[in-house]
Amino acid sequence: MINLKINGKEIQVPKGTMLLEACRQAGAELPTLCYDEDLRLAGSCRMCLVEAKGRPTLVAACVMPAENNMDILTESEDVVEARKVILELLTARHKFDCHVCEKDGNCKLQDYCYKYGVKESSFAGEGPHFYKEDPNPFIERDYDKCIMCTRCVRACEEITGADAINLEDRGHHAKISTAFNGILADSTCVFCGQCVMVCPVGALTSKVSAGKGKAAQNEKVLTTCTYCGTGCTLELNVNEGKVVGVTSNRDRKYSPVNKGALCVKGRFGWDFIHSPERLTTPLIRENGELRPASWEEALSYAADKLKGVKEKYGPDALAMFTSARVTNEENYLAQKFMRAAIGTNNVDHCARL
Amino acid sequence: MEEKRVLLEYADQINPESAADYIKVGGYKGLEKARAMQKKDLIDEVKKSGLRGRGGAGFNAGMKWSFVPQDAPVKYVVCNLDEGEPGTYKDRIICEKNAQALLEGMAICGAAIGSDQGYIYCRGEYPFVVELLKNAVKSAKDAGALGDFDIEVRMGAGAYVCGEETALIESIEGHRGEPRFKPPFPGVAGLWAAPTVVNNVETFACLPYILVNGAEWFAGIGAAKYPGTKVLTLTGDINNPTYFEVPTDYKLRDVIYKLGGGIKNGKKFKAVQVGGTSGAFIPEENLDTQIDFDSMGAIGAALGSGAVLVLDETRDIVDTVARITKFFEHESCGKCNPCREGTFRMCEMLHKVNEGKASEKDLENILRLAKVMRKASLCGLGQAAPIPVESTIKHFKYEYMRKLV
Numbered sequence: 001m002i003n004l005k006i007n008g009k010e011i012q013v014p015k016g017t018m019l020l021e022a023c024r025q026a027g028a029e030l031p032t033l034c035y036d037e038d039l040r041l042a043g044s045c046r047m048c049l050v051e052a053k054g055r056p057t058l059v060a061a062c063v064m065p066a067e068n069n070m071d072i073l074t075e076s077e078d079v080v081e082a083r084k085v086i087l088e089l090l091t092a093r094h095k096f097d098c099h100v101c102e103k104d105g106n107c108k109l110q111d112y113c114y115k116y117g118v119k120e121s122s123f124a125g126e127g128p129h130f131y132k133e134d135p136n137p138f139i140e141r142d143y144d145k146c147i148m149c150t151r152c153v154r155a156c157e158e159i160t161g162a163d164a165i166n167l168e169d170r171g172h173h174a175k176i177s178t179a180f181n182g183i184l185a186d187s188t189c190v191f192c193g194q195c196v197m198v199c200p201v202g203a204l205t206s207k208v209s210a211g212k213g214k215a216a217q218n219e220k221v222l223t224t225c226t227y228c229g230t231g232c233t234l235e236l237n238v239n240e241g242k243v244v245g246v247t248s249n250r251d252r253k254y255s256p257v258n259k260g261a262l263c264v265k266g267r268f269g270w271d272f273i274h275s276p277e278r279l280t281t282p283l284i285r286e287n288g289e290l291r292p293a294s295w296e297e298a299l300s301y302a303a304d305k306l307k308g309v310k311e312k313y314g315p316d317a318l319a320m321f322t323s324a325r326v327t328n329e330e331n332y333l334a335q336k337f338m339r340a341a342i343g344t345n346n347v348d349h350c351a352r353l
Numbered sequence: 354m355e356e357k358r359v360l361l362e363y364a365d366q367i368n369p370e371s372a373a374d375y376i377k378v379g380g381y382k383g384l385e386k387a388r389a390m391q392k393k394d395l396i397d398e399v400k401k402s403g404l405r406g407r408g409g410a411g412f413n414a415g416m417k418w419s420f421v422p423q424d425a426p427v428k429y430v431v432c433n434l435d436e437g438e439p440g441t442y443k444d445r446i447i448c449e450k451n452a453q454a455l456l457e458g459m460a461i462c463g464a465a466i467g468s469d470q471g472y473i474y475c476r477g478e479y480p481f482v483v484e485l486l487k488n489a490v491k492s493a494k495d496a497g498a499l500g501d502f503d504i505e506v507r508m509g510a511g512a513y514v515c516g517e518e519t520a521l522i523e524s525i526e527g528h529r530g531e532p533r534f535k536p537p538f539p540g541v542a543g544l545w546a547a548p549t550v551v552n553n554v555e556t557f558a559c560l561p562y563i564l565v566n567g568a569e570w571f572a573g574i575g576a577a578k579y580p581g582t583k584v585l586t587l588t589g590d591i592n593n594p595t596y597f598e599v600p601t602d603y604k605l606r607d608v609i610y611k612l613g614g615g616i617k618n619g620k621k622f623k624a625v626q627v628g629g630t631s632g633a634f635i636p637e638e639n640l641d642t643q644i645d646f647d648s649m650g651a652i653g654a655a656l657g658s659g660a661v662l663v664l665d666e667t668r669d670i671v672d673t674v675a676r677i678t679k680f681f682e683h684e685s686c687g688k689c690n691p692c693r694e695g696t697f698r699m700c701e702m703l704h705k706v707n708e709g710k711a712s713e714k715d716l717e718n719i720l721r722l723a724k725v726m727r728k729a730s731l732c733g734l735g736q737a738a739p740i741p742v743e744s745t746i747k748h749f750k751y752e753y754m755r756k757l758v
Contacts, residue, residue: 041534042688043534043689043731044688044689044690044731045689045690046689046690046691046729046730046731047690049729056728057727057728057729057730057736058728058729060534060731063534064534064536065536078728081721081724081725082691082725082728082729085691085721085722085725085729086690086691086694086725086729089690089691089694089695089698089722090690090694092694092698093694122718122721122722123694123698123701123702123718123722125698125701125702126697126701147690148687148690148693166529167529167687169687170512170683170684170685170686170687171682171683171684171685171686171687171693171696171697172682172685172687172693172694172696172697173687174686174687174693
């Protein structure tokens with residue numbers, strides 16, 4: 001065990017614990033922009049800097065293991081000044097249109113500027129000029145708001161494995177880019193939107209949800225994705241009784257299957273919900289024409305027909321084909337129905353093809 | 354006071370590529386001795402010599418080696434020949450005059466830590482040195498001088514930041530040249546996550562002489578806490594702009610006025626920047642300082658790479674520093690916020706001062722940013738970038754003041 005002092009408080013943590021976690025245990029929550037517990041460490045935003053007495057420079061708590069006899073200050077004058085200057089540097093390159101920003105109210109840059117009282121930047125030279133026009137229908141890439149935390153790059157590489165984006169160029173000119181600074185459609189991007197999930201600011205947002213309701217103001221309804229049998233957890237964003245978007249819930253307790261990660265369908269393919277073309281009642285075909293029917297009528301009609309076939313030709317005259325796009329539970333019920341209710345083993349599934 | 358040539362004793366008298374030439378003047382005796390020693394004794398010998406890193410950080414070489422876990426199956430020896438500091442060319446000179454001593458030094462390090470693979474990372478602007486070194490390695494291998502120790506020469510692509518040891522490692526691995534956070538230090542997890550010793554050319558090249566002549570001999574040369582010799586490269590407004598090898602207790606004033614032959618065209622001295630572009634500017638009153646690491650540190654400067662840039666009385670300090678900030682703005686890798694955005698804004702503000710458009714408030718902002726960059730940047734590049742700015746505002750403030758609106 002390692003013994004150290006944080007803001008005067010003696011604490012003990014297991015060897016290998018990073019200062020960020022040790023500080024948390026000592027009741028000191030540190031600001032972070034590049035840190036993401038699901039991604040490899042970067043140590044680059046320098047927001048979690050703390051003062052370790054006796055060291056000439058400030059140390060980034062997310063990448064510094066706790067050591068015996070460390071004496072840590074998390075909000076000393078130097079630390080607060082460094083955070084303020086870093087925020088001022090970031091705001092100088094950031095496009096502030098919070099009033100129309102999708103991330104308004106759910107933005108780390110906004111939160112930290114508020115916390116540290118950064119109203120304007122002392123570094124008012126060249127402003128943001130990193131916007132990337134990308135005609136894809138899903139992901140807005142407004143790098144005029146990018147703070148270069150590289151969480152999107154790491155998520156693309158480590159969660160999805162698509163390696164579609166990385167850093168291009170150097171220094172202040174460095175930017176998030178696909179190969180040859182192209183558009184996402186020409187890259188290995190699969191539009192899963194994991195980059196949108198991890199972006200702490202408004203640089204990466206959903207085009208499908210744009211203008212329909214800010215995430216911070218939406219009601220979140222935890223549910224399971226219905227697109228396939230994987231069973232990913234997601235949050236439907238509901239605004240004035242309408243679904244306006246999907247966000248991730250990354251809490252392991254609620255999202256044990258996907259830890260927040262989704263695919264293009266789960267994250268962006270929800271607009272069918274309020275489509276006027278969507279079927280909302282069962283239809284029965286009579287004389288070549290479909291007519292609306294009640295569930296009771298439709299189910300009785302189907303049951304009668306199935307019974308009729310079974311009586312006339314035997315149970316093996318019937319077969320059930322199901323789909324990988326329905327849930328495991330529904331597939332289970334389907335085969336159960338065929339074996340127990342109908343009495344046949346004629347059950348098959350599209351994923352077997 | 355004269356030069357003291359150890360590494361450059363046979364400069365221009367032997368062919369640097371030829372192992373046979375080097376052996377004729379006593380080469381590879383140090384490696385022979387090192388291989389006959391126990392690893393621990395060898396590391397202790399290097400520690401005892403007091404040899405400290407010649408790349409700029411001044412860390413005790415033997416101490417660095419002792420951090421390498423002996424039981425790791427694969428270990429690497431990496432030579433830093435990125436030499437990107439403007440005005441610095443001492444590593445090139447050492448290679449061009451005595452390349453075999455570098456190879457022998459790397460093999461000695463290999464014997465100490467139990468590694469049979471070395472890499473030389475050569476700056477992209479030195480393609481001719483790459484050729485020279487490849488030939489030198491071949492000559493040494495053919496002569497059997499290196500035994501089973503192999504050396505591969507890798508070439509950089511012109512990024513200053515790759516002189517930082519972890520960025521250098523990333524570059525050898527084929528990644529973007531960006532520094533890693535430390536710990537873990539390369540001695541524990543370096544190249545391809547294996548324990549790695551990264552030392553500068555000059556550090557390695559000292560080793561054969563330490564082994565042959567003994568640790569006490571080396572420890573007795575120059576300044577007690579930073580013993581040995583140092584190769585310096587003189588540039589700027591100086592009569593004799595060339596390289597010298599001097600004992601480390603040599604005084605800065607003697608470097609400029611004795612070896613350097615004084616200021617060009619009979620002009621007066623204004624300032625000297627030691628250690629490359631990231632070094633502090635030193636005024637006249639501090640010239641009687643020894644060049645060793647600690648003495649330079651005591652006056653708020655750094656020996657660094659050993660570059661000595663002399664400015665005469667006609668030079669415009671603010672203009673010079675504004676150009677320096679442009680260099681750092683260009684060379685910042687962009688990984689951490691204080692350096693990526695800081696070098697850019699620093700460059701903007703210094704140019705504003707230089708163009709006569711800045712106020713005292715801007716000067717305050719410059720100092721405020723400088724302090725945060727120094728304390729909060731991830732690697733040495735961002736930490737050192739504001740030093741020329743801060744040191745000139747300290748010593749030559751009137752030059753800034755007269756340009757303010």
